[in-house]
Every structure is written in C-alpha cells, then in structure tokens.
Amino acid sequence: MNVEIAQYAAQVGAALSDLPEHARNDLLEDLPAHLAEVAAEIEAEGGGATLAERLGPPSAYAAELRATLGHPGGHSRTPAWAGRAVARVRARWDALDRRLGPVIGYERLGEFLALLRPAWWVMRGWLVAMLVAQLWRDGDGLGLLPRFEGSTLLGLLVLIAFVVGSIWLGRRTAAAPPARRRIRLALRAATAVVAVFGLGLWAAADDRLMGSYWHESSPASWVNDPYSQVNDIFVLGPDGQIIQGARLVDQDGSPVVLGYCAQRFGWEGPGGGGRGWEWRVVYPSCPDLSAPQLPWVAVSPAPLPWGTPSPSATPSPSGSAMPSPSVTPSPSASAAPTPTR
Amino acid sequence: MLSVDTTQLLKGVLDLAVLAVLRDDDGYGYDILRRLRTAGLTEIGDASVYGTLRRLFAAGYLTTYVVPSEEGPHRKYYALNPAGRTQLKQGGEVWREFASTMNTLLREPA
Numbered sequence: 001m002n003v004e005i006a007q008y009a010a011q012v013g014a015a016l017s018d019l020p021e022h023a024r025n026d027l028l029e030d031l032p033a034h035l036a037e038v039a040a041e042i043e044a045e046g047g048g049a050t051l052a053e054r055l056g057p058p059s060a061y062a063a064e065l066r067a068t069l070g071h072p073g074g075h076s077r078t079p080a081w082a083g084r085a086v087a088r089v090r091a092r093w094d095a096l097d098r099r100l101g102p103v104i105g106y107e108r109l110g111e112f113l114a115l116l117r118p119a120w121w122v123m124r125g126w127l128v129a130m131l132v133a134q135l136w137r138d139g140d141g142l143g144l145l146p147r148f149e150g151s152t153l154l155g156l157l158v159l160i161a162f163v164v165g166s167i168w169l170g171r172r173t174a175a176a177p178p179a180r181r182r183i184r185l186a187l188r189a190a191t192a193v194v195a196v197f198g199l200g201l202w203a204a205a206d207d208r209l210m211g212s213y214w215h216e217s218s219p220a221s222w223v224n225d226p227y228s229q230v231n232d233i234f235v236l237g238p239d240g241q242i243i244q245g246a247r248l249v250d251q252d253g254s255p256v257v258l259g260y261c262a263q264r265f266g267w268e269g270p271g272g273g274g275r276g277w278e279w280r281v282v283y284p285s286c287p288d289l290s291a292p293q294l295p296w297v298a299v300s301p302a303p304l305p306w307g308t309p310s311p312s313a314t315p316s317p318s319g320s321a322m323p324s325p326s327v328t329p330s331p332s333a334s335a336a337p338t339p340t341r
Numbered sequence: 342m343l344s345v346d347t348t349q350l351l352k353g354v355l356d357l358a359v360l361a362v363l364r365d366d367d368g369y370g371y372d373i374l375r376r377l378r379t380a381g382l383t384e385i386g387d388a389s390v391y392g393t394l395r396r397l398f399a400a401g402y403l404t405t406y407v408v409p410s411e412e413g414p415h416r417k418y419y420a421l422n423p424a425g426r427t428q429l430k431q432g433g434e435v436w437r438e439f440a441s442t443m444n445t446l447l448r449e450p451a
Contacts, residue, residue, distance in 0.1 A: 065392040
C-alpha cells in the first residue's frame with residue numbers, strides 16, 4: 001500500500017510539475033500522509049479497491065487539485081497566457097495519449113511508456129558508463145562496452161555499478177521527486193546530455209556497422225588515408241626539375257587524385273567537379289602553394305617540350321606529345337640528384 | 342449552451358463550505374469530505390477538499406494538529422482559528438446576500 005501511495009503521489013506531482021515551486025510544494029507536502037489516511041479509510045470501509053479506483057487516475061486528481069488554486073489566496077505566479085498555453089498542450093497530449101493507447105492495447109499510451117521506465121534506467125546506466133569511458137580515454141575508438149585502460153573486466157564492473165546506481169536513482173525519483181527545483185533541473189539537464197550522447201553513440205555504431213566508415217567516397221576514408229597529410233604533389237623529372245601540370249596515373253590507367261588540393265578540386269574546382277574531373281587535376285594542384293625548398297632543385301626550370309597543359313584540356317591520358325630527347329635540361333642540374341648535407 | 346452544474350457552482354464556494362463544516366468540530370481530511378458529502382455536496386472530490394484545506398491553511402485560516410491513531414496512520418486535524426472564523430462570518434454574509442439576489446432573480450411569477 002505504501003508503494004502505491006508513493007507512486008500515486010509521485011504521479012500527481014509529475015502532473016503538477018509546471019506549477020511554481022512553492023505552490024507545488026504546498027500542495028504535495030502533505031499528500032502522501034493524506035493519501036495514507038484515505039487508504040486507511042478505504043480499508044476500514046471494506047477495502048479491496050486501489051487508490052486509483054477510489055480517487056480516479058492521478059492525472060484527474062492533479063487536475064482537481066489544480067482547480068482549487070487560483071481563488072483568493074491562491075499562489076499561481078505564472079501569467080495567464082502561459083497557463084492557457086500549457087493547458088492547451090496538456091489537452092492535446094491527453095487526446096493523443098488516449099488515441100494512441102488502444103493501438104497497442106493500452107488504455108493510454110502513457111501507461112505503456114511508464115512500464116518502460118525501468119528499461120530506460122538500465123539504458124541510462126549503460127550510457128553514462130559509456131560516456132565516462134569515452135571521456136576517460138579522450139575519445140579514441142568506440143565499442144559497445146565501456147573499457148578502461150583497455151580492461152574489459154574493469155569496464156564491466158563500472159558498467160554494473162552505473163546500471164545499479166541508475167536503477168536506484170530511478171526508483172528514488174519515481175517515488176518522490178526531489179523537492180528542490182534546482183536539483184530537478186540539474187537531473188533533467190543531465191538526462192538531456194545523456195540522451196544526446198546516446199543518439200551520437202547510436203549514429204556512430206550504425207555508421208560503423210553499415211561499413212560506410214571505410215567507404216571510399218566518404219570523407220572518413222581520407223582520415224584513415226596514410227597520405228592525409230599530403231596537401232600537394234610535386235613531380236620531379238630525372239633532371240630534378242618540378243614538372244608543372246603533371247598527371248598521376250595508376251596501373252590501370254586511372255587518374256590518381258592525391259592530396260588535399262586535388263581532392264578539393266573535385267568539389268569546388270573550376271567546373272565544380274562533374275564527370276571526369278579527375279583528369280582535369282594536374283600537379284602541383286594547389287594554386288598558392290610554393291614549391292618545397294630542396295637544395296638540388298634549380299631555381300628556374302626549363303620549359304617542357306610539350307608546354308603547360310591547360311586544366312580544361314580534353315582528357316587524353318595517352319597524350320600525343322612525347323618528350324623529345326633533344327631537350328637539354330638546364331645545365332645547373334645534375335642528372336642524378338644527390339642531396340648533399 | 343447554458344450549463345450549470347454543482348461542480349461549477351461549488352468552485353466559488355468550496356472555501357466557505359469547508360470552513361462551515363469545521364465551525365463546530367475539528368476534522369481530518371477524509372472526515373471533512375464525508376461531512377460535505379453527507380450535507381448534500383455529493384459530487385465533491387477528495388482532491389478538491391485536500392487542495393482547499395492546504396490552501397486555507399497556507400492563507401492562515403486554519404490550524405492543524407496531529408492525532409496519533411492506534412491502527413493506521415496518524416490523522417492531521419484541521420481547526421478554525423480566529424481569522425478563519427472571521428472569514429466564515431464575512432463569507433457567509435456575502436453568500437446569503439448573493440443567494441437572496443439569485444432567488445429574487447429566479448423567482449417564478451406567481
């Protein structure tokens with residue numbers, strides 16, 4: 001009976017959560033004691049009935065309590081328009097509550113959601129354990145179990161501790177919501193943080209299970225790219241000169257897009273990418289990046305025999321131009337680059 | 342549509358009704374509810390009485406004391422204090438005047 005009283009009082013309190021704190025406390029302070037009196041009277045009259053059967057559902061009880069406010073000496077501090085807005089939202093939720101409940105075989109949807117509470121407590125414990133583990137190791141990697149210093153056992157112990165703690169807290173706040181508004185607000189804010197983290201965790205897990213983590217076109221693949229540090233490519237000829245307008249091709253004759261600037265060309269280059277944009281990428285591809293300081297690179301490269309390819313040229317990997325052997329590299333460059341330090 | 346039911350009428354005079362049943366005898370919550378119902382306010386709900394008692398107490402019209410009970414929980418008794426008696430007297434006057442006005446208005450032509 002005591003549990004029933006505590007639950008009933010808690011549900012009445014929850015339905016009045018929008019009232020100013022002191023008005024709410026005035027109403028709720030004595031409620032469990034009063035309900036105990038009522039329960040004793042019910043018992044004396046023959047008993048058998050639950051509180052809800054005798055007094056109506058907690059929400060109705062709360063509505064009746066609310067109606068006793070607002071007379072002379074009443075406490076309501078909320079402006080009338082806010083009260084009306086809250087009442088409208090309340091009425092809409094109430095209608096939805098009653099309409100959706102029967103769909104899943106309950107009188108009210110809220111009735112079913114209340115049954116899910118313990119499941120939420122368990123999940124909340126797990127999420128908090130995951131959050132702590134994540135903060136602990138600076139967000140590197142993410143599993144489905146919390147791990148501390150790589151130890152699964154320690155992680156399991158922490159997980160159990162948090163789940164048990166969350167259940168304890170859940171039972172406690174369900175029986176008697178914290179009287180202090182600040183504590184209630186803090187709990188709510190913490191719940192919001194945990195919920196947001198949970199959504200993020202879920203999205204990350206989903207992403208990874210779908211395999212898109214390694215998908216070629218996903219930006220994430222660049223992150224795991226060993227060449228992710230590469231901004232630009234400078235192709236040097238045998239003469240040690242930087243070859244301007246060079247193209248890179250792999251064993252299949254497909255263009256190789258390497259480096260940040262070349263990749264960027266794909267989504268914001270002239271022509272904004274489009275079909276075959278890879279062929280329009282030439283190296284060096286960063287317009288404003290100066291050539292690396294190499295002691296053996298000559299200051300002024302000699303013009304190449306086939307000229308500078310324009311980026312808009314038709315893709316022709318098998319380009320007809322062949323370097324003519326008669327070209328003489330600039331005399332200052334030695335054929336075999338030997339960096340001397 | 343004109344809708345007048347006792348619940349609506351009661352809203353305005355619940356304070357007065359509760360003060361009235363406490364005039365001669367102190368009472369605890371459920372006891373007060375029973376008195377009101379016995380007196381004819383059968384539609385009155387427990388929450389209305391409880392809420393009204395809390396509010397009248399907060400407004401300074403009632404005093405309370407707890408009576409231990411051998412079986413079951415302790416009972417919280419409510420009693421009128423002087424402010425409550427004044428309120429009951431003034432409220433009673435207002436009500437009688439109002440009721441007589443309404444009676445005159447509603448009198449069927451003979």
